[in-house]
Structure formats: C-alpha cells, structure tokens
Amino acid sequence: MKKLINDPAKVLADALRGIEAAHPELRVDHQHRVIYRAEPKQDGRVAIISGGGSGHEPLHGGFVGPGMLDAACAGEVFTSPTPDQVAEATAAVDRGAGVLHVVKNYTGDVMNFEMAGELAAADSGVRVETVVTADDVAVQDSTYTAGRRGVGLTVLLEKIVGAAAEEGQDLDAVVALAQRVNDAGRSMGIALTSCTVPAAGKPTFDLPEDEMEVGVGIHGEPGRRRVPLAPASEVAALLVEPVLADRDFTGSPAVVMLNGMGGTPLIELYVLYGEVARLLADAGVPVARRLVGNYITSLDMAGASLTVLGADDDLLRLWDAPVDTSGLRWGV
Numbered sequence: 126m127k128k129l130i131n132d133p134a135k136v137l138a139d140a141l142r143g144i145e146a147a148h149p150e151l152r153v154d155h156q157h158r159v160i161y162r163a164e165p166k167q168d169g170r171v172a173i174i175s176g177g178g179s180g181h182e183p184l185h186g187g188f189v190g191p192g193m194l195d196a197a198c199a200g201e202v203f204t205s206p207t208p209d210q211v212a213e214a215t216a217a218v219d220r221g222a223g224v225l226h227v228v229k230n231y232t233g234d235v236m237n238f239e240m241a242g243e244l245a246a247a248d249s250g251v252r253v254e255t256v257v258t259a260d261d262v263a264v265q266d267s268t269y270t271a272g273r274r275g276v277g278l279t280v281l282l283e284k285i286v287g288a289a290a291e292e293g294q295d296l297d298a299v300v301a302l303a304q305r306v307n308d309a310g311r312s313m314g315i316a317l318t319s320c321t322v323p324a325a326g327k328p329t330f331d332l333p334e335d336e337m338e339v340g341v342g343i344h345g346e347p348g349r350r351r352v353p354l355a356p357a358s359e360v361a362a363l364l365v366e367p368v369l370a371d372r373d374f375t376g377s378p379a380v381v382m383l384n385g386m387g388g389t390p391l392i393e394l395y396v397l398y399g400e401v402a403r404l405l406a407d408a409g410v411p412v413a414r415r416l417v418g419n420y421i422t423s424l425d426m427a428g429a430s431l432t433v434l435g436a437d438d439d440l441l442r443l444w445d446a447p448v449d450t451s452g453l454r455w456g457v
Contacts, residue, residue, distance in 0.1 A: 126326045128425075133323040137179050137201055144186060148451055151189060158199045158206070159214045160186040166195060171290040171299050172218035175227040175283060176211065177234050178203040180322070181343060184280060184421040187452030193287035194227075194450075202322050202424070203344045205233030211241030216249045223252035223296035225303065227283055229275030230259040231344075254296060256303035258282060260312045260432065262371045263340025263348045274342055277384050277432035278310035280420045281444075284453060288446035302443075306434065311368045314348070314430030315360060316341035318388060320423045339363050343386075343423045357393070361400035364431040369408055372435065378413030380434040380444060381405065387422030389429055394418065397429055405433075414444055420452065 130136050137158065144160065145153040152161045159176075166172070175185045176198030185197035195218040198206035215224050224245070228238045235257055242253035258275030286303045294302070316338040319328035329345035332338060337355070340348020352363075368374075383398045385391070398417045405412055413436060421430070436444070447456030 126321055126323070128321070128323055130323055133326065136323050137199060140179065141199065151186075154213070157210050157213045159210060159217070160189050160197045160199065161214075161217065162190055162195060165218065166191070166220060166291065168220045169222055170220050170293060171222045171296050172196075172220055172224045173227060173283070173287055173290055173299075174198065174211070174214050174218055174224060175279070176200065176206045176214070177229055177231070178205060178344070180320075180424045181421050183419070183452030185283075188280070188283050188450050190448070190450035191457070192291055192446060192448030192450070193283050193453065202324065205231065205237050208237045208240035208244060211238055212244040212248070215241060215245035215251060215253060219249065219251040223254065225286065225290070225296065225299055226253060226255040227279065227286070227303070228255055228257050229279055230257050230272055231274065252296060254300045256282070256300065256307055258307055260307070260310045261342070262311050262313050262367050263342070274346075276314065276343055277312040277382055277421050277430050278307065278434065280384075281310060281380055281382060281432060281434050282306045284448060285440060285443045287448070288443040291446070306440070309372075309436070310432060310434040311371050312430055312432040313364045313367045314341050314343075314386070314428060315339050315363060316345075316386065316426055316428035317354070318427040320345055320387070320426035322424065337428075341428060343421060345423065345426070357397045358400045360429075361397055361404055364429070365401055365404040365408070368431060368433050369410070374433055374435050375409040378411050378436050378441060379405070380414045380436050380440070381412050382416040382420065382432040384416075384421055384430045384432065385419040386426040386428040386430065387419060388425045388427035391418065394429060401431060413441055
C-alpha cells in the first residue's frame, strides 16, 4: 500500500489537523471531529450540517463555508459519524431558526443522524429537520442501504439549500426546497479500479484490468454488472442512458456534474464529459450549468459518476448565488 500517511489508525486525526492548517477560514473541533465555519452565519438564519465517512473529500468538509454548509461531521474512513458528533454540531450551529441535516442514504448515516436530531432537540430544544439524498439509479438496495444510495446529488443539494438558508428562507421553505432537489436529481457511476482503505491495506474488491464495474457505490459496493473495458464514448452511454431512462429531463434546464472518484486525471474527465454533453444534447436535455472534477470521491478509485438535476429559474438562481468554500467557490 503506497499512501502519504503516517499511521493507518490516525489518518482522520492527521487529516483534520491538515485541514485546520490549510484553511484558517474553518474551525476544527478535534474532540468531536467536526469542521465549522470560523465565523458563524448571522442569527435568525437556518443552519445546515452534513457529514459521513471520510475518504470522499472534498465532501463534506470541503463544502463548509458561506453559501453552503455550517458544519460537517467527519466519521472514520467510510464509517458514519456518531450520534454524539452530530448532536454536538447541531447544537453548535443553531442560530435560532432551526437546523437541516443533509444525509446520504446509507443505513448508518440515516440512523445516527436521526438519533442525533432527537438528542439535540431534547437537550437544547433546537428544531431539526432531515433530507435523505437517494439519487443513485444503479440499484434499489445495496449492502449499505434500504432504497437508493445517496451520491453525487448531495453536492448539488448542499449548494442550493445552502444559498436559500444564506438569504434567509425559513426552515420549512429550505426543507421543501431540499426535497424538490432530491426528487429532481439522478446519478450513475462506474469504476475502473477499486479503492484501498488505509486500515485494510488492500483493495476493497478485485477488478480485472480489462473490466469495469457499472453502477459502483462510493464505498466500492457492487453495481449492476461488470463489463469489458470500453472507450469513453461507450462509458458515457453507460452513465447517461440509465439516468435518462429513470427521469425525463427534457424541456427544462439541467445542472450536470461529471464527478471523478479520486483516481481519474482531469484530462480523462474532460474527454468523458465531451461524450456526455453530446449524448445529452442528442437526447434534448438542455444543460444550463455544469461541473467537471472531483467533488465526491472514493479515496483512490479510478472512475466517474454522472449527476443530472432537472432545474428551473429559481434553482438556477440559487445555484448561481455566491459560495465560498474550499471545494466550490464563485460569486465572491
């Protein structure tokens, strides 16, 4: 295993120290392993927190800042944060208008955030609401979930609801918006290689050099099937076709994210995006906004995922609103 680490058992603690050193605009609670904005948003605004297992950077800590999250709870690699972590963060970020939990649909995340919401409400009286992202069209159920997995749409949702909270929309409006985004987005991923969890020291699964996994999860969970390695034009079809088959994206503007899994060079993502853009245009899907890069990764996995969000003028306005985080930044 070749990794730039010290001790496999201390990767998260060491990474949090590095994040703190690299980003003075953030504050890290090392005891509870929570990343906060150094300067909280003003009173009377809804707060938004998310979190999950580490190894998916920049998700979630890279999206803490004005226009997105107020805090991110960091679990161990591919392991849910604990209820105590999330409850601590929930109480800390409340500005008197309630807190929205953005949770990916993985059993541990859903259970622990639910328990944390109950703890925070009982201890401090804060009102907590939850949206569970479930956008992965690859499978209905997996080893880690009941229902669809929450993947790339989480990034787009955090940006959009973060903007709504920043401008002063109340908790009911922010929750309704989150559900609207959740209902309108779909994702699909492929893997060319496995990832290697530092504590394990070996690849999570075996994938022959001449095969790829179609519909892989962000923790290396199996997808729909394995197929022979193919050119980017064919890989693009494997991503686009299931997404478009699951929801009609024609007739309204779309936000599209082509996401790298952590081990794919950007030049390859651009090759793939060119093919994706062509297929979407041929299908009559008008792309209004796009992201290409690493936004929700799986350690060192080579591969990519596609997320398409059906939008409207209001969602595009919120998407375009200023954001100032280490993972997304514009309008500032």
